[in-house]
Amino acid sequence: MPVPHTAFAPEATTNQALRAFLHGLPGVDEVGARARAQDLSTRSVKTTAKAQAIDLAISMVDLTTLEGADTPGKVRALCAKAAGPDPTDRTVPRVGAVCVYSDMVATAVDALRGTGIGVASVATAFPSGRAPMDAKLADTRRAVADGAGEIDMVIDRGAFLSGDYLKVYEEIAAVKEACGTAHLKVILETGELVTYDNVRRASHLAIRAGGDFVKTSTGKVSPAATLPVTLVMLEAVRDHHAATGRRVGVKPAGGIRTTKDAIRNLVLVNEVAGPDWLTPDLFRIGASSLLNDLLMQRTRLTTGTYPGPDYYTLD
């Protein structure tokens, strides 16, 4: 059943109008939001449902490496892992995408040629976002030119926290334009926004500015993707869909390491945004070590025996 819109988007895009819109959104009670997420995390997903959930989760993984120490070799290894997560089992679904820094896009595209797996690139002076606008746009254009099908940008949290919503909005809109046909994921860095009220406002701001996905975190700030944060973002995309009919995706990233974590996220998607969001087109999980845990749990379900980490490739 659809839920109605919470507020109309303003006609004119001024900072005043954005402020009125964002501050007119219903508040989020922290304790209540946490309690709801906690309650949903007690859902027991076993046997057939678990098998289904694991494969779904694998297909949603944005397999990620975002280190200063990344090299073409490291990126190629990650791409090999993405292309064949479990060399002994061809039934494992392919991951959602490989996510790298913009200077590694060409390497990743090359390594993934023929696999059907897309490349996502972080851009806009990730992770801090503290760079001149033209540098952010250049970063984006370069990544897209090199073949990235998805851009993960960061918002200017400083501007957001100082109330300059228009600046955040315009940056997102400009990056979206620079993306061309590439999908835009907008990283809110919720660990720096601190409150759930801010998460809700930033989500709506990013959605309104044209983001195709809202993403929780860079992975460089703690806390990253907590369940209540994902819950609040799922509520935002749900409400936006109810108001406009447009579906926006959600990507929790950072801190999701176990199958249990991943399944809890899927339960949230299922019960908050609804089953329509249970597709890699609308839900991704930014992770690296998660993939192996999903694979091990998958083996456990198909063989009935507990697997050991030595049987899974590092990356």
Add this chain to the structure above:
Amino acid sequence: MAERRNTRRAAKGAAEAGGGTGGPAPARLAVRKTYKLYLGGAFPRSESGRSYPVTSDSGRHLANASLASRKDARDAVSAARKAFGGWSTRTAYNRGQILYRVAEVLEGRRDQFTAQAVAAQGLSRAEADRVVSAAVDRWVYYAGWTDKVAQVLGGANPVSGPYYNHSAPEPTGVVAVLAPQNAPLLGLTSVVAPVIATGNTAVVVTSETAPLAAIDLAEVLATSDLPGGVVNLLTGRVPELGPHLAAHADVNALDLTGAGELAAEFERAAATTLTRVLRPGPGADGGEEAWLDPDPGTARMTPFLETKTVWHPVGI
């Protein structure tokens, strides 16, 4: 004018003695007080038009008192209910100020009350003086309680979770008080003051045989900034008024101190609407001396208080 004043001075002794016992006729006839009910801040007669003679301890006729009816009791409950919202939401400080004002005004009328106690109850002058002093002090005592009782009885509860949780006492509402039969001033004060100190409003059935002090007290209450309807005093008979008050659905609590043998019956009647009941305690039948304890504590306040607990999440 001067003449009259002189005459009055000359006739003072006879007038105060009540006159009419022979001897020379007084130069001026004393103006007697008509004792009426105290209801909603006014002094009406009983709607029934009835009165009954009140005699002194030794059988001498003192006055006629209004004989309150079932309908007077009903009106008193309405008046008390009407007054409850305003009185219960006064600040505790303000209630304390008003109760202290009652003490001040009562203190100013010590002589009247002492004489009344001597005449009506047959107390010695010294005994009467002690009772009146204790009554004044009782108002002072409860004036001091108004803004402390919530602190003493309420507080924060350390619940296991991210919640601010706090309990505080609130007045239960309209309290029907069957006042002690044999303690018409200090006993009455001792049962009425705690009820209103905590923000309740009261419908009081006074001592049947010694009701005059209650109406004198009503005059004190009426001139002490106590809003009308907070205390309503009915002179009359417990067996007639008690059943209606006990079963009245708009009465929240019942003080059975003066109920005598009818206490159990009234308690049963009160059960129908789960009216809170304070059973007659030890000394309920005693005279004023039974009420002399200068520190009665919270025992007469807690039965007329509800504990309200409020939860609220703590988060950002």
Add this chain to the structure above:
Amino acid sequence: MIFEYAPAPESRSVVTLRETYELFVDGAFTPAEGGEYLTTLNPADETKLAQVAVAGAADVDRAVAAARRAYDTVWSRMPAAERGKYLFRIARIIQERSRELAVLESMDNGKPIKETRDVDLPLVAAHFFYHAGWADKLAHAGLGPDPRPLGVAAQVIPWNFPLLMLAWKIAPALATGNTVVLKPAETTPLTALAFAEICQEADLPPGVVNILTGAGETGRALVEHPGTDKVAFTGSTEVGRQIARAVAGTDKRLTLELGGKGANIVYDDAAIDQAVEGIVSGIFFNQGHVCCAGSRLLVQESIAEELLPRLKARISRLRLGDPLDKNTDIGAINSAAQLERIRELTDTGEAEGAERWSPACDLPQSGYWFAPTVLTGVSQAHRVAREEIFGPVLSVLTFRTPDEAVAKANNTPYGLSAGVWTEKGSRMLWTAERLRAGVIWSNTFNKFDPTSPFGGYKESGYGREGGRHGLEAYLG
């Protein structure tokens, strides 16, 4: 794709049911003198769980005598700190056996394992733990320098939270030095009998706790027994009245925790998603078998149109079914009689003009079930706005101003609980101050804690349970 949760049943193997349970009197399980038994069912499938002895007047006599003997000879003489240690010990055993007790409770009551496991049992253990610590500190409770126990307490509890209500009764009574005779509800006696075993396991002196099973007659005999000093009852307002009458004129102390028709007020500035959660938990927690349920939703007219579809969408996601399935949100109605009452009142609401809505929801073939139901367009004059339904049925009313909200909320003979949803602190406090109810949940609902006093205004009863305030009910 559709993401279905596979069945996730909690194992019943942790519970060993006996075919027959006897009365627990003076530390031992003994048959009722009348030799009569009643059958307790699993309301989720109507299968028989066990037969349970029915206590008669003679059994009440001997249980009260045992409690008196234990009071006189052991319990009132024991150093308070030792008394407290028994309660600590009981709390620990409850924690150790919590899964078993949770499963047993779900089987006998029909409530979901998620609730017995995550709410009932943790609170039961916490209640004993909290009161254990009071035993040797009563002089500091603000009830006088040397508060004394009353003696023998007669306690009668309902079927909606069987073990939790037992804890609310027994823990404070024992901590304050009283001994007890407790009667659990006829449809949910099993966890009380398991508690009797725990008393044995804890080496609690015989007679300190006595458990008499049976129906209304047993309860009546217990509360009217002249040998007790205290009556504590949780249940319907109607039975509460009868008990108050029975106790009138005696020296017995009485506390009553009765019915309610709680208002849940949602202002237009509420945190709407959390308000929806609070409304759902307020009325569908424990199938609505909650005296403090938020059974009347009072929503500000200006957001009613937005709130109700959200609420219905949320209710559509509730999972009704096997109480032992870990994903079940709504379990079985406790008894055929209760189901009938819910049906009757809900039908009345519809007949009176309310619009009835339930989500698409398959009800199991056997057992007692009622789909979550919302009645909109309800007015204060409707029976469903005034009478306690005690089931998963929400009556929705609207209001325009805060004054109207408070007036409607208070327009009931009950006064147990109320909820307030607003992001404005001053409005919350203003509203909470004016609500005539013993527990106000602001931006939350149905939260309980052993430190937090619970109890009602007006016809919801008198006395408080829990916290420092709850001790007063058992001390003289």
